[in-house]
Amino acid sequence: MTAEEFAGYAKEYGDTVYRVALNCCKNAADAEDIMQTVLLKLFRETKDFESGEHVKRWLIRVAVNEGRKLHSSGWFKRRASLEEYAGTVDFESQEDSELFIIVMGLPEKYRVPLYLYYYEDYTIKEVAALCRLKESTVQTRLQRARERVKKALTKQEEDS
Amino acid sequence: MEEKYKRMFSRVKASPEKIQEVIIMTEKRRPRKIVRSLLVTAVIMALAVLTAMGANAASGGELFAKIVSYTTYTAEDGTEVAEMEVELDDKMLEGNTTGSFEIVQGEDGKAVMTYTDENGKKVTQEIDLEDADDITGQLQEKADKK
Structure with missing residues (x-):
């Protein structure tokens, strides 16, 4: 994947990955970390994707896995309250x-x-x-x- | 509920700065599969630099008397770096028999190599990787054996 292709996917699906991560971990700081980790994994991925939708599903699956990993590790960043974040x-x-x-x-x-x-x-x-x-x-x-x-x-x- | 839910979540977005951070990181970094090509590049660059330094590189076969070491690694800024230390045929480069090459490959397909001789003298040259295939041949084969 070229840097240009990657930048396109990152811009198109970054929010989706972030929202999935936020739903997983309920914490904006952790969700942003997961989003960056998942996007970097996409860049390093060597498989050929068939379409943008294929990329999107791959990103969602990896985001869900990363969210689970974070849960099982018990490592969370400082949690802002939901009300605080909603604000x-x-x-x-x-x-x-x-x-x-x-x-x-x-x-x-x-x-x-x-x-x-x-x-x-x-x-x-x-x-x-x-x-x-x-x-x-x-x-x-x-x-x-x-x-x-x-x-x-x-x-x-x-x-x- | 579906409509309200969609409207609500459409406003939840990642920080554009965080997405941009990742994009910038990847602009400086190439996938690992390029490391192999850096080995080839190292040999080509050695040839190019020797030519630039006035050595008789055109004679081909015995460009390197010995490849002392070859390593690749990812630098702190994310760039892939290849280092090759060679002992040169002193008929080709009088007085400078050992030096090291550092190659940094950019996203644009060009690589910059810095050759440092045993006295600390540096020579820098840029090469386009697209030209690589024409001049590798037996040099690559020699490097592969190391």
């Missing part, structure tokens, strides 16, 4: 900021499938392949995640 993101509304807090408050095992399914529009089968999970597991996790988000949103409405 740095230019959300369209307060409602979006609150949804972010709710979603990121879900257990890690729900966050990544949710992101890949709802944001990246991958099918359950594709999410299962990307996360190396069974399709039935993905289905269950998505269902539980939806229920939890719905419940949290309802509670929030009631409280306000």
